[in-house]
Amino acid sequence: MSDLVTLTEVASVAAGAGGLGYAKVRAPRVYWSLVGLPITWGRFSLTYRSTMEVCGLTVQPSGLRAFVTRNMARREVRPVPAKVRRVSPTSTGLRVSLRLPAGLEPADVAAASERLRHAWGVRSVTVVEARPGVVELRMTGYDVLARVKMPRRLRKPGPMVVPVALREDGTVFTRDYRKVPHSLTLGANQSGKSVYQRNLIAALARIPVGLIGIDCKRGVEQTRYAPRLSALATTPQIASELLDALVSEMEDRFDLLSEHGVSDLWELPDAVRPVPLVVLIDEVAELFLVSAKKDEERRDRMVQHLVRLAQMARAVGIYLEVCGQRFGSELGKGATMLRAQLTGRIVHRVNDLQTAEMGLKDIAPDALHAVTTIPPDRPGVAVAGDTSGGWSRIRTPHKSTAEVVAVCREFAHLTAEPAFLAPFRPAVRSEVIPDDAPSLVVPRPVTE
Numbered sequence: 001m002s003d004l005v006t007l008t009e010v011a012s013v014a015a016g017a018g019g020l021g022y023a024k025v026r027a028p029r030v031y032w033s034l035v036g037l038p039i040t041w042g043r044f045s046l047t048y049r050s051t052m053e054v055c056g057l058t059v060q061p062s063g064l065r066a067f068v069t070r071n072m073a074r075r076e077v078r079p080v081p082a083k084v085r086r087v088s089p090t091s092t093g094l095r096v097s098l099r100l101p102a103g104l105e106p107a108d109v110a111a112a113s114e115r116l117r118h119a120w121g122v123r124s125v126t127v128v129e130a131r132p133g134v135v136e137l138r139m140t141g142y143d144v145l146a147r148v149k150m151p152r153r154l155r156k157p158g159p160m161v162v163p164v165a166l167r168e169d170g171t172v173f174t175r176d177y178r179k180v181p182h183s184l185t186l187g188a189n190q191s192g193k194s195v196y197q198r199n200l201i202a203a204l205a206r207i208p209v210g211l212i213g214i215d216c217k218r219g220v221e222q223t224r225y226a227p228r229l230s231a232l233a234t235t236p237q238i239a240s241e242l243l244d245a246l247v248s249e250m251e252d253r254f255d256l257l258s259e260h261g262v263s264d265l266w267e268l269p270d271a272v273r274p275v276p277l278v279v280l281i282d283e284v285a286e287l288f289l290v291s292a293k294k295d296e297e298r299r300d301r302m303v304q305h306l307v308r309l310a311q312m313a314r315a316v317g318i319y320l321e322v323c324g325q326r327f328g329s330e331l332g333k334g335a336t337m338l339r340a341q342l343t344g345r346i347v348h349r350v351n352d353l354q355t356a357e358m359g360l361k362d363i364a365p366d367a368l369h370a371v372t373t374i375p376p377d378r379p380g381v382a383v384a385g386d387t388s389g390g391w392s393r394i395r396t397p398h399k400s401t402a403e404v405v406a407v408c409r410e411f412a413h414l415t416a417e418p419a420f421l422a423p424f425r426p427a428v429r430s431e432v433i434p435d436d437a438p439s440l441v442v443p444r445p446v447t448e
């Protein structure tokens with residue numbers, strides 16, 4: 001009987017351990033909440049002071065403070081670390097808010113983040129300045145980018161803010177068009193650019209915004225999203241006409257702003273505010289492809305139009321999302337000037353340092369190393385930078401074309417139909433077409 005009890009106990013312990021081992025690999029969030037979090041929290045609480053001391057993150061208190069608080073001379077008082085203000089657990093890690101003592105700055109804590117990570121046995125420690133004198137340590141308990149799962153509940157975003165990917169510190173990476181109106185996505189073949197675009201389209205499709213596709217690979221990627229597109233160009237010639245129409249729409253919108261005495265689309269009364277537009281350019285090299293001398297003129301005109309849109313159209317609610325493998329002077333006159341206007345940068349794995357530099361050197365040079373070390377077996381991992389000089393490693397959740405097509409169909413009622421885009425509206429076939437069908441639109445006759 002006692003042998004039986006022992007066997008049952010051993011079996012249940014083994015099953016429990018097996019379950020935890022399984023959870024660690026297959027459900028890291030669950031494992032973190034049940035096991036990792038209590039251990040890390042305990043380790044952090046018990047070793048905080050000594051860890052900060054050995055990491056050089058303590059300061060000698062001032063003489064006055066030593067006397068007032070301890071009634072001791074300054075040299076007799078132990079150096080003090082930053083004061084812990086709040087510890088908050090999350091489903092991916094632990095957040096700790098610290099008030100820095102005089103003499104420490106956020107960069108000091110950031111420089112020690114590798115040492116802190118090892119001391120507390122966590123996957124990563126990211127240091128973010130919350131406000132002057134207060135930093136937040138964002139610890140992640142496991143590799144959140146291994147299998148990306150977006151949090152189910154997102155904080156209510158603003159009118160032109162959409163969630164796209166997850167950062168390695170477990171926070172959500174969003175595209176905020178009012179803060180960063182135009183963006184450039186770069187990456188080698190098979191690096192994850194299309195999946196990034198899919199996530200973006202699926203998120204934008206749900207909000208009241210007009211989506212304009214320019215996909216000069218004959219529309220192989222974007223024609224499927226036709227139910228939610230207000231316009232689609234699949235050849236450089238149609239794209240050129242579409243850009244002409246967009247520039248003249250931008251001018252009309254400026255007239256409207258001036259009539260109402262405001263300087264921004266979002267200051268207009270709701271009743272007269274035109275729908276914001278996001279122009280999604282897939283594989284920009286195809287758009288600028290020149291096969292004959294006469295094409296050069298058209299290409300230069302398109303670059304000029306895009307530069308004008310990038311310089312001015314933010315105020316009238318027209319935003320650019322440009323995607324390509326490279327974006328340098330090889331794309332023609334004015335291309336580098338256009339790139340400078342695309343201030344949001346997402347750079348996936350690239351084949352050479354030069355391409356990484358095209359994407360990030362001018363805005364976040366510190367991030368170049370992170371781009372060149374993206375492993376080929378991690379498609380979808382990218383470095384996101386913006387003009388603040390900050391950058392982060394991100395990864396999109398894997399999304400199939402079929403999922404995005406389903407979202408586009410579900411939200412087809414939000415498709416804006418402004419008159420100036422009527423000639424470019426993709427004709428959606430009415431019959432039900434399987435998700436893996438090559439095209440959902442009746443192609444417009446090529447006018448080249």
Ligand SMILES: Nc1ncnc2c1ncn2[C@@H]1O[C@H](COP(=O)(O)OP(=O)(O)OP(=O)(O)O)[C@@H](O)[C@H]1O
Pocket residue numbers: 187188189190191192193194195196379380381395396397398
């Ligand atoms: N976030 C991700 N998570 C997991 N797998 C991904 C992710 N992003 C992309 N992949 C996979 O990587 C492969 C390449 O992705 P994708 O087609 O997006 O790359 P791409 O850069 O657009 O390639 P190309 O330039 O050749 O069209 C696909 O098999 C895709 O399923």
